[in-house]
Amino acid sequence: MAQLTNTYRATGLRAAPSLRQRIDLPRRVVFGAAASMIFIVVLLLAFITWQGLQLFIKDGVSIGQILSPTWQPDSTSPNLSFGLLPFIAGTVYVTALALLISTPVSVGLALFLSEVAPGWARAIVQPALEIFVGIPSVVWGWLGITILVPFLSHTFHGGMVLSLPIAGDVFRVPGFLTGFSWLAGSLVLSIMIVPTITSVSYDAFRAVPQELRTGSLALGTTRWQTIRHLLIPSALTGVLTAIVLGMTRAAGEALAVQMVIGNSPSMPAAITQPVTTLTSQITLDMGNTVFGEPWQDALWTMSLVLLVISISSVVLVRVINKRRMGA
Amino acid sequence: MTATPSQTIGRPNGPKPSLKGKSSRGIILADRAATVVLWGTGVLVLTILGAIIVHFALAAWGVVTLNFVVSDPSETALGGVMPILWNSIYMLALTMLIAVPVGILGGIYMSEYAGENRLTNAIRFAEEAISSVPSIVVGLFGLILFVDDLHLGFTALGGALALTFFNLPLMTRLSEQALRAVPQDERSASLALGATKWQTIRHVVVPLAIPGLITGVILTAGRVFGEAAVLLFTSGIGTPPHYDFTNLDLTNPASPWSPFRPATTLSVYIWKLNSEGLGVFKNQIVDGSAAILISMVLIFNLGARFIGRVLSRRLTAA
Numbered sequence: 001m002a003q004l005t006n007t008y009r010a011t012g013l014r015a016a017p018s019l020r021q022r023i024d025l026p027r028r029v030v031f032g033a034a035a036s037m038i039f040i041v042v043l044l045l046a047f048i049t050w051q052g053l054q055l056f057i058k059d060g061v062s063i064g065q066i067l068s069p070t071w072q073p074d075s076t077s078p079n080l081s082f083g084l085l086p087f088i089a090g091t092v093y094v095t096a097l098a099l100l101i102s103t104p105v106s107v108g109l110a111l112f113l114s115e116v117a118p119g120w121a122r123a124i125v126q127p128a129l130e131i132f133v134g135i136p137s138v139v140w141g142w143l144g145i146t147i148l149v150p151f152l153s154h155t156f157h158g159g160m161v162l163s164l165p166i167a168g169d170v171f172r173v174p175g176f177l178t179g180f181s182w183l184a185g186s187l188v189l190s191i192m193i194v195p196t197i198t199s200v201s202y203d204a205f206r207a208v209p210q211e212l213r214t215g216s217l218a219l220g221t222t223r224w225q226t227i228r229h230l231l232i233p234s235a236l237t238g239v240l241t242a243i244v245l246g247m248t249r250a251a252g253e254a255l256a257v258q259m260v261i262g263n264s265p266s267m268p269a270a271i272t273q274p275v276t277t278l279t280s281q282i283t284l285d286m287g288n289t290v291f292g293e294p295w296q297d298a299l300w301t302m303s304l305v306l307l308v309i310s311i312s313s314v315v316l317v318r319v320i321n322k323r324r325m326g327a
Numbered sequence: 328m329t330a331t332p333s334q335t336i337g338r339p340n341g342p343k344p345s346l347k348g349k350s351s352r353g354i355i356l357a358d359r360a361a362t363v364v365l366w367g368t369g370v371l372v373l374t375i376l377g378a379i380i381v382h383f384a385l386a387a388w389g390v391v392t393l394n395f396v397v398s399d400p401s402e403t404a405l406g407g408v409m410p411i412l413w414n415s416i417y418m419l420a421l422t423m424l425i426a427v428p429v430g431i432l433g434g435i436y437m438s439e440y441a442g443e444n445r446l447t448n449a450i451r452f453a454e455e456a457i458s459s460v461p462s463i464v465v466g467l468f469g470l471i472l473f474v475d476d477l478h479l480g481f482t483a484l485g486g487a488l489a490l491t492f493f494n495l496p497l498m499t500r501l502s503e504q505a506l507r508a509v510p511q512d513e514r515s516a517s518l519a520l521g522a523t524k525w526q527t528i529r530h531v532v533v534p535l536a537i538p539g540l541i542t543g544v545i546l547t548a549g550r551v552f553g554e555a556a557v558l559l560f561t562s563g564i565g566t567p568p569h570y571d572f573t574n575l576d577l578t579n580p581a582s583p584w585s586p587f588r589p590a591t592t593l594s595v596y597i598w599k600l601n602s603e604g605l606g607v608f609k610n611q612i613v614d615g616s617a618a619i620l621i622s623m624v625l626i627f628n629l630g631a632r633f634i635g636r637v638l639s640r641r642l643t644a645a
Contacts, residue, residue: 026525033432037453112365134624136553222358252461
């Protein structure tokens, strides 16, 4: 559809802009409305970057120090330290596990919707996914607290050890203390990002021309062989885009994660233990600190890290898609 | 288990085809297993959603009464959410008042005017960038702009502007899609009759796109209504005082109609109650508030579908 519109435009239904068109008032107004987004982004980048750098400029904290694992931001603390590593590592680990859980389910769901589901099933599942998107993050967090966290602490209070005869213990996790944990955070996130990954992958699978499917099936392949050897490879860039977008959403999610993760500012040790993330720490501490004190400046630096992550993912998605256009 | 003829349709008799050395029975079994697993994902999603709705229906039973909806938090033993619900609706209205016109006008530019050039590309990049920025960071931006720099304090207006920043890309994109879906012939016909471009847009394109535009508005509204992270540090976290609705002075922070007052919404209230962890009825109040939020989400979603369908039927029939 978009293609069609562009072709029309390219063939020049509009004549070369006359003077009247150039001072066209409506055009200016609608342009201003669209361009306001550029204004917002520039302003947001400028403010967050400026605030995020205060920790280095005003408080004289070195870049090396923020990469340390020690977080002691209270100015009364004898060894003041603004190590952001626990938060960065927490965000990365929690997001990675959430993607690990969510990607197979979401891509499977996208394949189900695009290749397997009869019309009536699609007519039920697609609206259901839209409702999923609309469920507020505090509600997900509350469900995590009232259902998931008690379930985890009741069911898996003992530690888990996987031992092999010669290699010894290859996998060992202590049991849940309270249920507030890395795993709880990742599970809540994995549900929240299902709609994102599913809808983008679904579009990628739908974009594969129908002729390729019929051609493959005519060669005598089963549906699964067609999916595995034809659809997944052809839609791979789309699926990658979907995963990056899911990652961005997971890394930036604040309240749901904060409610179930336990908020312990130490390096993540095991999936059953409480950890913390950039977003949870900002949410918790921002209200308890004073504007301008080093502790709050460190929180602004965390938000700058989040901003860098999200802008990089936008660029990454563009690079992935440009390569597809080129190929 | 042997393969029945129905699974081998189209496969010639004779030497069985094999891929990567697998037996054809293995291939068929893999296909069946894949079908079962893929159906399983669909069933899983529906089960989770169904369980959530049933869970909140049960949890809200006996909590969400008329009294819960119309009284102040301090008024009854259980407490009520009237002022908080009022704030949610007020913030929604205030945000949509700004976001809808700007979003639709932006959508008009992107659909009707934007050419394939650098400027358009920059707008698209900005659109994607804002959509990907975490909501908490947008909230912090609001904090520094409205609270710290402009010294407004925590206000409904600051919260609504931050929400507008966050949801403008969605509103713009949905409007653009709705406008692009209008057939090109309609534009050509109007232009051929001598109408100017703007007349064409105003009297032909926009009216035809109204069902899609309304769907966009409702979907955006659903997101605005449930958002909390943007509002924590812009419109504030607190228990609202008793509101006197007869106070119509918009500049008076005590008036519930004023945009220059803190406004805790339902989502923020849930977060606040949970992090304070106090009160005998905390769980009931949170369950009740969450049930109200979920019902609103359902209403917004089904409403968008229903209104979109009815309007497009009426407009195409006319």
